[in-house]
Amino acid sequence: MYNIQGKKGTLCLYYNQLFICGFPLGKLDLKDYVKGSEDLIVNSMRHSKKNIREQIFAYKFFCQTMFSRTLKKKNISNDDYRMFVACLLALVKLRIYEPDDVLLVCGRKKKKKLF
Numbered sequence: 001m002y003n004i005q006g007k008k009g010t011l012c013l014y015y016n017q018l019f020i021c022g023f024p025l026g027k028l029d030l031k032d033y034v035k036g037s038e039d040l041i042v043n044s045m046r047h048s049k050k051n052i053r054e055q056i057f058a059y060k061f062f063c064q065t066m067f068s069r070t071l072k073k074k075n076i077s078n079d080d081y082r083m084f085v086a087c088l089l090a091l092v093k094l095r096i097y098e099p100d101d102v103l104l105v106c107g108r109k110k111k112k113k114l115f
Contacts, residue, residue, distance in 0.1 A: 007024075007025070007026035007027075007108065008025040008026055008107075008108065009024075009025045009105060009106050009107045009108045010022050010023070010024060010025060010105070010106045011023045011024075011025055011103070011104075011105055012103070012104040012105075012106060013084070013085060013088055013102060013103065013104075014101070014102050014103075014104065015063050015066065015067050015088065015102060016067055018067060018070060018071070020066060020067065020070055020084060021081045021084065021085070023081075023085070025105070034089055034093075052094070055090075055094075056091070056094060056096060058087075059087040059088075059090050059091050059094075059096075060091065060096075062083065062084065062087045063084065063087055063088060063091070066080065066084045088102055088103075
């Protein structure tokens with residue numbers, strides 16, 4: 001993910017003060033990412049009859065593995081990045097993390113005019 005700037009800016013995700021990934025905001029808005037995480041994670045856990053404590057443990061465990069893989073500079077697939085977004089947004093929705101600590105929405109960088 002090299003060019004992460006979209007038409008409306010960038011969604012940057014942090015975990016333990018480390019930048020993990022960024023996604024462009026253009027066709028997909030922040031609300032679309034939140035809706036996708038609700039569909040992917042929360043509903044699947046609800047159908048599998050997991051209680052809240054087990055869900056929180058699973059989300060934190062996946063975020064911690066992504067954190068360690070990023071520190072070791074191992075390859076991470078796009079599906080793992082999407083799962084990380086879903087887990088992190090689920091933890092924000094369950095009020096484990098504050099949105100200000102893990103999410104940063106950056107506006108589009110404007111180019112300077114020469115003349």
